[in-house]
Amino acid sequence: MNTTISPINAKLAAVDRLREKHISTPRDVQFRSYLDRLLQRDEYGNLIAAPRLYTKDGDARGIAVVEPAGGGKTSLVYHGLKNHPALQPRDAVHQPWVGVRVPSPATAKSLAIEILGASGYPVSRSNSVTEDDLMRKVRHHFKLRGTAILWIDEAHDLFGAGSRFKIDVFLKTVRNLMQGDGAVSVVLSGIESLWQIASCDAQVTRRYWRMPLGDVSPHSDRKALFGVITDFCHAVGMRPPSEDDLVDRLVHASRNRFGRCMENILAALEAAALDDADELTLQHFAESWGMQEGCGVGQNVFLARQWAKIDLSEAKFSGGGAY
Structure with a gap:
């Protein structure tokens, strides 16, 4: 032959x-600086795979990476998370960060199933399983896996042309993951409509740092x-x-x-x-x-x-x- x-x-x-091949640009440095602020430091000042908590109730913060389609934000976020020194897994069980893309159709339940799947947890799509049950499993599995960061790509699809009620449900679902015992930091990436819609909620503007990517x-x-x-x-x-x-x-x-x-x-x-x-x-x-x-x-x-x-x-x- x-x-x-x-x-x-x-x-x-x-x-x-x-x-x-990933082409490094000043945007990578910018994202790294935002990401560093989401993580805790040990007694020696080294970043560790644990979300930094900003309130006495244990609330984490998040980042909204916003850019029009075709800008390269998905590659930017993936490369930043994958190569961050503090987010390297210690073993096969440890999963410092989990990344998902918004499923279609986008519902709070389908998002929870997607997150569980990405974190290695087999889950039934049975109608008898409720959204609340799934989100409790998500929180529990994050604690077992040592997850500090959840990344939701194409996050604008969570809202689409949905009603204000649907938007509020999604915002509450994600916000709950950032609160209390086992909280994680959340990175959202999407087009401009992501921030235009989500920032109508005062809780979002308080919890997220907006990172627009320039032309x-x-x-x-x-x-x-x-x-x-x-x-x-x-x-x-x-x-x-x-x-x-x-x-x-x-x-x-x-x-x-x-x-x-x-x-x-x-x-x-x-x-x-x-x-x-x-x-x-x-x-x-x-x-x-x-x-x-x-x-x-x-x-x-x-x-x-x-x-x-x-x-x-x-x-x-x-x-x-x-x-």
């Missing part, structure tokens, strides 16, 4: 490896983004692009979102790998972005002369035909 890998496949494999700037972030492109190109065995305005076009095409910038870079590299190209070019970005957006040449940010005038707001951008 021939085990020789072709040049194209070698490049494609290198691109796939890059997809697993990528084609000016202040140009050097860093080109550095990422260059490093990625070298990893795949290509020369980096030479177009002077590439980063500016990239940021605009990515709607100023960091996560989308990374996705568009990787998609362009894949297009170049399929061409067995020696250099990543603007045309590769145009090809991959055009496929994703379903836009015509005149609306393709990487081809149009007046690219900066193309309105990419979700409500206004209509692809204008397949690329």
Whole structure:
């Protein structure tokens, strides 16, 4: 059997490896500083896997990481929790943090089942099991596993277009986990509507620190983004692009979102790998972005002369035909 890998496949494999790579930015430092404030310290000042309690009744605090879709917040939070020195498991039983994504349909009961599943607890979905029963099991299992942090991703889906009553039920469910014996700190991540809805509750604004993630700037972030492109190109065995305005076009095409910038870079590299190209070019970005957006040449940010005038707001951008 021939085990020789072709040049194209070698490049494609290198691109796939890059997809697993986390790009550290000042946002990681910002999140780490917020996360540190959720945790207790021992007598020597070292952070430990226990929630810091802010009231005499034993109430923990939380973080709301807020950013529009495509910003990369999920990757940011996951990397921050997974690599925090104080949140490393001591053994197979110890689980310092638990992460879940809001299930569909989103109910307090389905969320409790999701949390129990993520913490390794088998649970029946029987209708006879009540939400309160499940949440008591969640608290008990957190204590057994030494859990300090609960992360709920896509937390805006908890509320959706729900009634005020439904919203209040969710807020109370999560808030109860942050109170009393066995309390945990809660990290919520989601789009702007998460905070817009949740902050209507005074208990939320008191218990959570809001951490908004800023947009990528084609000016202040140009050097860093080109550095990422260059490093990625070298990893795949290509020369980096030479177009002077590439980063500016990239940021605009990515709607100023960091996560989308990374996705568009990787998609362009894949297009170049399929061409067995020696250099990543603007045309590769145009090809991959055009496929994703379903836009015509005149609306393709990487081809149009007046690219900066193309309105990419979700409500206004209509692809204008397949690329």
